[in-house]
Amino acid sequence: MVTEWRPSVWGRLIARAAPWRLRLTEQMLELLVDGQAHAAPLTEASPLHLRRGMVWTTLTLDTPHGRRVRVRGLPNRMAQELEAALAAAVLARGRIRQFKEGYARVKAWMDEAFSQMKRAETQRRWFTSEQQQALLERKSHLGIDAAHLQQLLKDAGVAALLADGPDDTRRHLRAWDGDWPKAWSELNERHVQRELAECRELFDRLESRPLSEEQARAATCFDNRVLVVAAAGSGKTSTMVAKAAYAVHRGIARPERIVLLAFNKRAADELQRRADQAFERVGMADAGVEASTFHALGLRIIAKATGTKPDVPNWAVDPALGIGKLTALVDGLKDGSSEFRTNWDMFRTVFRADLPPFGAPTQPDAWDRDGKGYIRTLRGERVRSREECIIADWLFYNGVNYEYERPYAHATANAHYRQYRPDFYYPDIDLYHEHFALDAQGRAPAAFDRYEQGVAWKRELHRARGTHLIETASHQLRSGTLLAHLARELSARGIVLAPNPDRPVPPRGKTPVATPELVGLIRTFISHAKSNGLSPAALRQRVAALPESAFNVRYRMFLDIALPVMAAWDAALAADGGIDFEDMLNAAARHLETSSCDSPFDVVLADEFQDASNARARLCRALVRAPGRHLCAVGDDWQSINRYAGADLSVMTRFHAFFGPGQTLKLERTFRCPQALCDLSSRFVSKNPAQIGKAVRSDAPSREPVVQAFEVAGRAQLSEAIDDFLRRLCERIRRETHAGTDATQPASAMLRKSRPASAEPSRKCSVFVLGRYHSDAAYLPTNWRSRYGKWLELGFLSIHLAKGSEADYVILPAMLGAERGLGFPDTRQDDPVLALAMPSADAYPDSEERRLFYVALTRARRSVALFTVKGERSRFLRELVSEHRLTVTMLHTDAQADTACPACGQGVIVTRTGAYGDFACCSNYPACEYKPAGARRARA
Numbered sequence: 036m037v038t039e040w041r042p043s044v045w046g047r048l049i050a051r052a053a054p055w056r057l058r059l060t061e062q063m064l065e066l067l068v069d070g071q072a073h074a075a076p077l078t079e080a081s082p083l084h085l086r087r088g089m090v091w092t093t094l095t096l097d098t099p100h101g102r103r104v105r106v107r108g109l110p111n112r113m114a115q116e117l118e119a120a121l122a123a124a125v126l127a128r129g130r131i132r133q134f135k136e137g138y139a140r141v142k143a144w145m146d147e148a149f150s151q152m153k154r155a156e157t158q159r160r161w162f163t164s165e166q167q168q169a170l171l172e173r174k175s176h177l178g179i180d181a182a183h184l185q186q187l188l189k190d191a192g193v194a195a196l197l198a199d200g201p202d203d204t205r206r207h208l209r210a211w212d213g214d215w216p217k218a219w220s221e222l223n224e225r226h227v228q229r230e231l232a233e234c235r236e237l238f239d240r241l242e243s244r245p246l247s248e249e250q251a252r253a254a255t256c257f258d259n260r261v262l263v264v265a266a267a268g269s270g271k272t273s274t275m276v277a278k279a280a281y282a283v284h285r286g287i288a289r290p291e292r293i294v295l296l297a298f299n300k301r302a303a304d305e306l307q308r309r310a311d312q313a314f315e316r317v318g319m320a321d322a323g324v325e326a327s328t329f330h331a332l333g334l335r336i337i338a339k340a341t342g343t344k345p346d347v348p349n350w351a352v353d354p355a356l357g358i359g360k361l362t363a364l365v366d367g368l369k370d371g372s373s374e375f376r377t378n379w380d381m382f383r384t385v386f387r388a389d390l391p392p393f394g395a396p397t398q399p400d401a402w403d404r405d406g407k408g409y410i411r412t413l414r415g416e417r418v419r420s421r422e423e424c425i426i427a428d429w430l431f432y433n434g435v436n437y438e439y440e441r442p443y444a445h446a447t448a449n450a451h452y453r454q455y456r457p458d459f460y461y462p463d464i465d466l467y468h469e470h471f472a473l474d475a476q477g478r479a480p481a482a483f484d485r486y487e488q489g490v491a492w493k494r495e496l497h498r499a500r501g502t503h504l505i506e507t508a509s510h511q512l513r514s515g516t517l518l519a520h521l522a523r524e525l526s527a528r529g530i531v532l533a534p535n536p537d538r539p540v541p542p543r544g545k546t547p548v549a550t551p552e553l554v555g556l557i558r559t560f561i562s563h564a565k566s567n568g569l570s571p572a573a574l575r576q577r578v579a580a581l582p583e584s585a586f587n588v589r590y591r592m593f594l595d596i597a598l599p600v601m602a603a604w605d606a607a608l609a610a611d612g613g614i615d616f617e618d619m620l621n622a623a624a625r626h627l628e629t630s631s632c633d634s635p636f637d638v639v640l641a642d643e644f645q646d647a648s649n650a651r652a653r654l655c656r657a658l659v660r661a662p663g664r665h666l667c668a669v670g671d672d673w674q675s676i677n678r679y680a681g682a683d684l685s686v687m688t689r690f691h692a693f694f695g696p697g698q699t700l701k702l703e704r705t706f707r708c709p710q711a712l713c714d715l716s717s718r719f720v721s722k723n724p725a726q727i728g729k730a731v732r733s734d735a736p737s738r739e740p741v742v743q744a745f746e747v748a749g750r751a752q753l754s755e756a757i758d759d760f761l762r763r764l765c766e767r768i769r770r771e772t773h774a775g776t777d778a779t780q781p782a783s784a785m786l787r788k789s790r791p792a793s794a795e796p797s798r799k800c801s802v803f804v805l806g807r808y809h810s811d812a813a814y815l816p817t818n819w820r821s822r823y824g825k826w827l828e829l830g831f832l833s834i835h836l837a838k839g840s841e842a843d844y845v846i847l848p849a850m851l852g853a854e855r856g857l858g859f860p861d862t863r864q865d866d867p868v869l870a871l872a873m874p875s876a877d878a879y880p881d882s883e884e885r886r887l888f889y890v891a892l893t894r895a896r897r898s899v900a901l902f903t904v905k906g907e908r909s910r911f912l913r914e915l916v917s918e919h920r921l922t923v924t925m926l927h928t929d930a931q932a933d934t935a936c937p938a939c940g941q942g943v944i945v946t947r948t949g950a951y952g953d954f955a956c957c958s959n960y961p962a963c964e965y966k967p968a969g970a971r972r973a974r975a
Contacts, residue, residue, distance in 0.1 A: 038120055042108030052108025057083075057094065059120055066096045066104055073104045081121050085114050092117075140177050141211045144170075148215070152222055159233075159285055161226060161257040162219050164696040165662060171215065223256075230255040234281065241280055241313045242273045253667075253700045254278040257287055259659070260697030261667040262644075262690040266731045267716075267893035268707025268841065271669045272306065275640045276313045278667060279324045283314075287665075288637040295326040296641045296655070302839070303328045306642065329651050330616050333623035337614075339635075340626035351608065351615040354558075361554045364603040378595045380536035383548035384413065385428045385518075386589045389867045390421050393509055393584040394472070394480025397421050399939075400545070402963040406938030412439075415543040422512055423458060423470055429518055434533035435525065436463050443467075445500050455496065457504075464528045466503050468521075469493055473508040475583070515588030556866055559679070561601050563872035565617035566650040566681040571598050577871050593868040617681075620650035627657035634658045637665065643839075644670030644690075648681035649874065656694055666694060672727050673720050674838060676887045679865070683874035688727060705733045707841055707896050712741035715920050719911075720889035725877040735896070742892070742920075744850070744901040744912060748927035753902055756926055757848055758816045760900055761802070764844065765826045768800055799828040801842040805891050806833050807849065807859040814848035814902075834891045845895040848902050850909040852942060852959070859909045860884030885911070906945035906958030938965035 040057040058065040064083055066073045075082035075098050084095045092114035096104045109117070148170050155162045231238075231251055238254065239245040246254065250270055253263050254277040265271035275295060282288045295310060297303035307326035314323050330347075338344035350356040369376040391397055397420055399408025409417035412427040416439045423439075430437045440456040447455040459468035471490050472479055479486035497504040505524045511517035522532060540546055564574060571594075578590045608614060614622070626632050639658050641647070647655075647668070659666045668690065675684045691697060705713060713731040721728065747756045804815050812831040816822075819829050832840065853862035860881045865873075879885075888911050892899055903912055905927060915921040936942040942959030944967060957963040 040109060040113060040117055042106070043110050043113075052091075052106060055106040055108075057106075057117075059117075059124055064096060066094075066106065068104060068106060073098055073102070075099060077124055083121060085118060087111050087114060137180075138207075141207060144174055144177060145207065145211060152219070156222070156226070159226070159230065160287070161255075162222050163257070163259045164698075165259045167216065167219050168696060174215075223258075227252055227255050230281075234284065237280065237284055237317055238277060240317050241277050242270075242316075246270075246273060246277055247704055249700075249702050249704055250274045250277060253702065254281045256698055256700060257282070257665055258697040259663075259665055260691065260694045261665070262687070262697070262699045263667065263669040263702060264699065264727050264729060265669055265671050265702040266705050266713075266729050267671060267674060267890070268705040269702035269731075270706055271642070271671075271702060272309055274702060275306070275642060275667075275669055276310045278640060279310060279638070280313060280317065280319065282638050282665075283319060283322050283324070290322040290324050292635070292637040293324040294332065294636045294639055295324060296329055296332065296639065297326060298329065298643050298646060300328055300331075302642065303331075329654060330619055333619040333654060336623040336626055336632060336635075337619065340632040345614040345619070346612055347615065347619070348608065348611050348613040351613060357558055358551065358554055360607065361558055361600065361604065362550065364600060364607065365550070365554060365557075368599055368603060372599075375596065375599055377534070378592055379553075380534075381432070382589075382592050382596055383550070383553050384432050384536055385425060386592055387428075387548045388421060388424075389589060390425075390513065390586040393474065393513070394482060400962075402938040402957075402965055404964045404966050406965045408938075411543070411545045413540055413544045413547065415541045415545075420472075422472075422509060425512065426459070426470060426507070426517075426521070429521070430459070431538065432534060432536065433522075434535060434538065435461070435530055437461055437468075443496075444502060445496075447496070455493070457493075461525070461528075461530065464525075464530060466505060466525075466528060467497065468505050468507070470507045471509070473510065475510040475514075477508075510583070513584065513586050513588065515591065556869070557597050557600050560597050560869055560872050561604060562617055563681055563869060563874075564601065565615070565621065566648040567683075567872060567874065568621060568649065568653070569872055571601070574598070574871055590868060590871065594871075597868075617650055620648075620654050624650070624653040624657040627654075627660065634661065634664070637663070639664075639666045641666070641668045642670075644668035645672050645675035645684065645687050646670070646677045646680075646682040647686045649683050649686065650681070652683070652686040652693060668694075673717075673729070673886055674890050676835060676838065676883055676890060678874065678883055681873075684725075684877065685874060688725065701729055703729050703731055705731055705735075705893075707735070708733055708893055709735045709737040709741050709897070711737040712892065712895060712899070715742055715915075716889050716892040718920070719892075719915070720885055723877065723879040723882050723885065725879060725882070739898050741895075741897075742899045742901065742915075744903065744916075744921055744923040746903050746905055746908070746923050746925050746927070748905050750851075750904050750907075752926070753848060753904065754814050754816070756902055757804070757814055757846060758819075760846070760902075761816065761819065761823055761827065761829070764800070764802070765823050768826045799824075800826060800844065802827050802829045802844045802846065803837060803840070803842040803894055804829070804831045804846045804848055805837050805894065806831065806847075807861065807887070808857060809833055811849050834887050837894050838890050841894050841896055843895070843897045845891065845899045846902070847891055847899065850901045850903040850912045851907045852909060858907075859888070860911060881910075906943045908943070936963060936965055939963040 038059045040059075042052045042055060053069055055066060055068045058067070062077055064075050064077060064081075073096055075096055082097045084097070086093045086095070088111075090111060091107060092109045092111050093105060093107045094109060094117075098104065151166055151170070152162060154160075155166075231248070234251075234255070238251045247270070250273060253261075253274045263271065263274060265274070279293050279295060282293055283290050295303075295306045297306050303326045310326060311320075311323055314320055334344060334347075350360040365379070369379060397408075397410065400410045402408050403417070409419065410421055410424045412418055412424050413431045414427065416427060418424050418427060418439060427437070427439060438460045440458065441460040443455040443457060457467040458470045460466070461468065469490075472483060472486065473490070477487075479490070494504070505521075507517050507521060511520060526532065536547070569577075574594055578587065578594060581587050581590060604615075608618075627634055634657070636658055639655060641651075641655055647670075655666055655668070658664070668687070670687055672684055672687050675682055675687070678684070686693060690699070708716070710733045713733050717729070717731050720726070745756055745760070747753055804811070806812060806814075811833075815829070815831045819827070823829065847859075850859055852858045853860065857863075861884060862881075901912060901921075903909060903923070905925075908916075908923075912921070912923070916923060934944040936944060936957040936959065939957060939959050939962070942957040942963055944955050945958045946953050946955055947960070955967050957965045
């Protein structure tokens with residue numbers, strides 16, 4: 036489009052203007068004066084300036100060479116048209132420039148994206164999250180508004196200048212605004228499909244049997260951060276080894292730049308053996324990769340960074356030696372500081388237990404015959420609350436003569452209320468003491484009906500009767516001011532406090548925390564604090580952040596003893612020129628994070644990641660912090676059972692938040708358990724919504740009941756019942772063998788074989804007796820080898836140690852209730868002070884114990900047998916029965932339905948024999964003394 040302007044005839048005559056002609060194109064202004072052409076490009080600032088006169092307008096053109104050309108004679112009315120045309124041309128020119136610049140950036144970004152995608156395809160590489168994130172960040176920083184460019188494209192002037200043509204340009208803009216993550220996901224899926232086909236021979240030969248598609252897909256997925264969630268028995272070790280072999284085969288990393296990380300030396304040796312065998316099978320024996328423990332790798336990194344390999348003293352490794360070392364350190368601290376000694380003694384005697392939240396019900400220590408819960412003091416009284424217990428224990432510790440709930444000196448009983456009994460009475464000074472459940476504002480918990488009226492009544496009663504009363508309140512105890520206040524009140528009235536932590540405890544009194552137990556608690560605390568990188572200041576801050584309703588004084592007192600012990604532990608390490616395992620992991624990670632040394636690996640494969648501590652996770656992250664490196668973590672959150680040893684389940688459940696974007700894959704096909712056992716165990720453990728969901732499937736048929744439960748009359752009969760189960764199992768194996776099948780083989784193998792009647796099984800049938808506690812080993816028959824050794828291979832393991840192992844049959848010998856805390860589930864709780872240093876537990880009840888039971892069930896290739904005692908059934912067993920997943924075979928003659936104890940809710944009503952005949956009572960006796968009304972019957 037070209038527009039021209041000339042001076043009018045009258046302008047030339049009257050204004051004496053020289054002849055001129057102005058041409059306006061889409062890109063230029065051309066002024067022809069007296070046959071000489073002057074041109075200037077159009078920009079967003081117009082090179083043509085107009086100055087109006089009374090009638091005529093003067094035009095001045097600024098040329099690129101600095102010359103100014105001025106002409107006259109343009110009528111003002113035409114000047115208005117020229118100004119409008121100039122504005123429109125400048126605007127169009129701006130649109131064109133905006134579009135060209137924006138579209139150029141779009142094309143450059145897309146060219147780079149397609150180039151990287153093509154390169155990944157050509158090199159047979161995964162298009163990684165690292166590459167994707169870099170492209171997306173660059174894309175967002177370009178600030179391109181695709182909708183605005185599409186709008187500009189509608190301008191005819193813009194469209195006329197397109198090098199790609201309108202259709203191609205629109206297609207490019209639509210692609211720019213498309214779903215790039217989806218496109219990259221599809222690219223990676225095509226990559227996987229090609230690799231599965233091209234590397235099929237590799238994946239078929241690596242292990243004794245070909246890899247499943249799940250395993251092969253996990254092996255080919257080389258995103259920067261990969262989490263493989265592996266069901267029990269799904270072949271995670273095979274997957275890790277295959278991934279290492281694939282990395283070498285495709286040149287992703289050199290063998291010496293690949294590491295397989297395990298949690299202990301036994302597991303690392305097994306990984307190394309499996310990797311060496313696999314690499315040899317595929318002709319890569321000279322390209323082996325390294326398997327290592329986290330700690331051995333940490334030691335090596337520290338040595339590389341500092342030039343000195345640190346020592347780990349035996350007492351920092353062996354638990355028994357460590358407790359002995361800490362005990363000696365504690366003795367030294369007590370000898371050197373009276374303050375430390377006092378804090379130590381007070382914690383283990385008076386502050387031995389935590390308090391529930393203000394207003395929350397107290398969990399009783401035991402129950403009386405009427406079904407009322409109570410708590411026992413050092414002196415042996417049964418008190419009603421944990422707060423009263425602390426006060427009573429402090430009085431006993433200080434040798435104060437007191438009476439608990441002695442009847443008030445004046446009668447108050449009437450038709451509606453019993454006799455008033457103040458909480459404490461001090462007979463030596465005739466003083467009453469009431470401890471009120473009140474907060475700092477004098478308010479009782481909302482659930483305490485009419486409690487504040489009762490407080491007012493008691494105060495008025497003492498005033499009216501002239502009896503002496505002192506008061507304490509819940510908020511004073513929780514904040515730490517109560518005991519000092521009580522000491523002042525008693526001392527002012529003549530009571531002499533005589534602290535004695537070794538004061539003899541009466542036979543029925545609650546004993547203080549034993550020194551070895553408290554030392555063990557502190558050792559665990561030190562381990563967790565170091566693993567989570569918590570300094571003393573950070574631990575103090577955690578206490579300061581606790582809510583007012585918490586038992587803050589107890590947490591502060593614990594730090595007052597734990598932090599000096601931790602400092603003494605570190606000083607002892609330094610004196611020996613040593614380091615402990617937690618410091619080793621943190622120091623190694625710190626050297627990598629600060630670039631004191633570079634990571635020796637490009638590919639890190641971490642096993643059993645559900646048991647990773649924060650220190651292990653930090654080391655893994657530091658190992659792959661440089662661009663282009665790969666971390667693959669393999670684990671099963673359903674088998675996370677080592678929180679006590681520092682495992683932090685959130686490291687796995689929040690994997691990508693901790694390590695960065697990547698892929699989560701699942702190995703859901705198990706090669707171990709029959710489908711019926713998978714279904715039962717999965718339903719049980721997956722009730723916890725905080726865990727990662729899996730749909731576990733198996734090809735193994737169920738040839739017998741996958742879970743059986745047997746109940747005996749008493750604990751003394753458990754060993755006999757287990758022995759009888761093993762005897763019957765051997766008889767069945769003999770029958771199946773003589774019939775031409777082998778009970779130790781899969782059903783499909785049995786159908787292909789026939790045996791002479793005299794044949795023996797091709798291998799012995801394996802049986803694990805798995806105990807919740809090491810003491811459960813007592814249920815293993817002592818002479819099993821002489822009677823069953825021809826047919827069975829029998830062994831005992833604790834469930835914690837059985838993880839990673841499997842057997843044909845599993846026996847759980849003591850599925851009992853939590854009498855004295857030793858049941859399954861174990862209801863004993865970690866001391867809450869550990870929460871200051873430990874990772875947070877998920878809120879689902881018995882979450883880790885449920886996972887432990889799942890581990891036990893999934894060790895079996897064929898069947899699991901559970902044994903229990905009448906009246907002492909495990910809560911887990913009762914749950915399976917109530918949901919109709921399981922029935923219990925009674926091995927005693929008086930089989931009848933259990934009746935739950937209405938007092939404690941933990942036991943059931945059973946019949947016992949006493950000095951005066953048989954009587955009904957709670958199976959949890961003596962912790963629960965409840966007896967139903969009219970329960971006693973004469974002995975026949």
